[in-house]
Amino acid sequence: MHEPDRTDPAALPRTVGELGEDAALARILPRLRPADAAILGPGDDAAVVAAADGRFVVTTDLMVQGPDFRLAWSTPFELGWKAAATNLTDVAAMGARPTALVVAIAAPPSLDASVLEGIADGLREGLSALAPGAGVVGGDLTASAVLTIAVTAFGDLEGRSPVTRSGARPGDVVAHAGARGDAARGLALLFGEATDAAGEPDAAAAEALRARHPELVAAQLAPSPPVAAGVAAAIGGATAMLDVSDGLARDARRIAQASGVGIDFTAAALGPDVRLALAGGEDHGLLATFPAGTALPEPFERIGIVTDAAGRLFVDGVAIDSAGWDPYSGWDGRSG
Amino acid sequence: MHEPDRTDPAALPRTVGELGEDAALARILPRLRPADAAILGPGDDAAVVAAADGRFVVTTDLMVQGPDFRLAWSTPFELGWKAAATNLTDVAAMGARPTALVVAIAAPPSLDASVLEGIADGLREGLSALAPGAGVVGGDLTASAVLTIAVTAFGDLEGRSPVTRSGARPGDVVAHAGARGDAARGLALLFGEATDAAGEPDAAAAEALRARHPELVAAQLAPSPPVAAGVAAAIGGATAMLDVSDGLARDARRIAQASGVGIDFTAAALGPDVRLALAGGEDHGLLATFPAGTALPEPFERIGIVTDAAGRLFVDGVAIDSAGWDPYSGWDGRSG
Structure with a gap:
């Protein structure tokens, strides 16, 4: 040798x-x-x-x-x-x-x-x-x-019960901590502006994009989810909680199905782009439900209400489908 | 759709x-x-x-x-x-x-x-x-x-201290539970007799090989290591222990280095092919050391003695080098 x-x-x-x-x-x-x-x-x-x-x-x-x-x-x-x-x-x-x-x-x-x-x-x-x-x-x-x-x-768990997806009850407040849609916006920018003529990821274009949209690129490539809010929610009485990895709608339906409840989002609370807030994946915020009247722990925001329409999602009372990220529908087979 | x-x-x-x-x-x-x-x-x-x-x-x-x-x-x-x-x-x-x-x-x-x-x-x-x-x-x-x-x-650990690699002491007995070289023999058979003319793995040839050498092929593809012997060794007073994944020599040197001792194997205890027993990887037996005079728990067998030659390996008193499996030296880059 x-x-x-x-x-x-x-x-x-x-x-x-x-x-x-x-x-x-x-x-x-x-x-x-x-x-x-x-x-x-x-x-x-x-x-x-x-x-x-x-x-x-x-x-x-x-x-x-x-x-x-x-x-x-x-x-x-x-x-x-x-x-x-x-x-x-x-x-x-x-x-x-x-x-x-x-x-x-x-x-x-x-x-x-x-x-x-x-x-x-x-x-x-x-x-x-x-x-x-x-x-x-x-x-x-x-x-x-x-x-x-x-x-x-x-x-x-520090002696507490785990907060599962199955504890939401009709009348609970639906609350969210973290970004809504930023990771998906960052990914759309990368696919739109950081690929070469053949559609392949391009490092130099990504670097230029980073300079123009540092927050959105960071939300996709190095997110800072509200990890400490998980313990705060548990102490604050959360009845159900999950990590929003596949989009708010798809993940909310998981709580709805596990708990046998409906979730009705308030459009005005979701930000300017409701569709993006509901569908965009990889934000890794926390979606939780709390008994009505609970003082929501920081940085949770009220975004809806739990109803008795088992397994169904609504926005301002109008039924919607869920959609979000599936590793097998979102990948074109390239190795990157 | x-x-x-x-x-x-x-x-x-x-x-x-x-x-x-x-x-x-x-x-x-x-x-x-x-x-x-x-x-x-x-x-x-x-x-x-x-x-x-x-x-x-x-x-x-x-x-x-x-x-x-x-x-x-x-x-x-x-x-x-x-x-x-x-x-x-x-x-x-x-x-x-x-x-x-x-x-x-x-x-x-x-x-x-x-x-x-x-x-x-x-x-x-x-x-x-x-x-x-x-x-x-x-x-x-x-x-x-x-x-x-x-x-x-x-x-x-059921209240016990973990058995690490660093507790072997000169005079301890070196013992082993499990196969020695069978997984490597199985792999050599597969590479030798279960590839096609281009050297690619061949399913039909592997099936035929399985019929001729069921134990050796199984030792490589679906090993049955002595898992329960780990708890038995701990209860029985083992001073050091590890899983033999990279070959007896290479893994014994890990105990020798962590414990600051030497390990002297007894050739006659290693089976008919000493080189294979020492170098063959993936057997997933357990190598342990016990204070002299310990009644070895089943199915441990005495295969050597701990000496004070820090970090060194011997067979019947003659120094040897260690060798074994490294994922980066043993793979040709094909996806299999």
Whole structure:
């Protein structure tokens, strides 16, 4: 085997394949902050995490190059940030405080190791911003033709009951915390203005778009969902709650079906573009119901009312269909 | 949209893409058995799992089409079984009893939904055989060009301390439970006898090979590691333990380095092919150290002794190098 010249920085191993699994992991782990809840962190066959009240909340989510992200648009930092944010919101939607993540990455051997470092930085900063005290307690690194990030996130219910989708009751107030439609607007801008003549994602055009619409591009590529609002909702008496990942309408129907109720949105509360607010996916806000008269915890806003029309959705009393993001209807098969 | 004729079975949706995420999940979930530890199972943003002693063990692992499996060789059932088995062994290697899994699958839209059903069946039966009472508590399904299975597994230490890699002490007995080299022999047979003229995996040849060497093919494609031996080792006083996934030598060196000790294997105890026993990966046996004089719990066998030669490996007193499986050195870039 050819031994590279260690005195020339350009000759140092740079791709994941050149480094191998152990050396690549050695570049990632120091960039991550330990979780407060870690009893035993990365480095053994498994980690050990505290579950103070004798239970833990767990959710898992895959992000795949192509259907879920494009390397021409997302920086590695944004990929790590978004992987943390989307999973933290699922934990928050149960009314739990996020405590820890495990992160498994499958990466092409040709991938520059700096991409993994950027993902690690994004995970660390996303956790720090959205769920201080939570950290990465373990992971896996393997090879794949397609960059894939699998995150499993944990949370602490702190003695409370989980807030499920099935507790909404007629007369409850429907409330929402977070952006409505911004992630979808960002994605539409990227598809409309950050592709080349062949329709392929274009990095330079994305960079220019970022300068013109920083908030909307960030809402899509590195969202900052209201994670702390999940615990606040649970303490504040929420009867049902979920993470709005597939669009307000599609996710509201999940509460309506699980709870056997109807949900009637107030158009004036949804913002200037009602259709976008209802259909746009990936905002990762929290949709919750509260008993009438509850003082809504910040930053929840009242956007409708629970009715007895089981499984049905309305806007100002007029029935609507739900629509939103399905990974199999929204992807054209390109790898990104 | 064209509405298929529901009276003709051949016209029913068959691929994951035709079904969409919700309908595909509805085919998978009924095939899984609830976990005894599930307080809240699949169907909400997150699951809630019991952690009776206030802690939980967690490990995560990705299986990717190409580097980790080939669809021409593995049945979907075997993929599910192996995904369960490899993660259960990591939990067992901490001395914990496996309680639950979450499973995220990324699948091409063109994949027949029966493949997902087969994976679910293999997960269920693998759990039932290797860790009765454990079950799948949640998951995710998304699209990818490459079939990818991400499992995160949980375990209960039942009040015990975790058995890490760092507790081995000079004079301890080195013991092993499980197969030594069978998975590697199975893989060598598959590469040698189950490929076509172009070197591509061939399903018919694999089927014929299965008939000739059922045990060795099963050791590679659907291993049955000694999961229950992990708890037995912990109760029996193991000072260090790990899952042998990358070959006995490479994994023994991990104990040697973490514990600051040497490991001297006894050649006669390793079986007829010492090199294969030391280098072959994916057996998923348990390598553990016990204080001298310990009655080894079944099915552990004594295979060596811990010495004070920090970080070094020996066979009958002669120093050796470690070698084993690295996902980035063992894969040729084909998708399988």
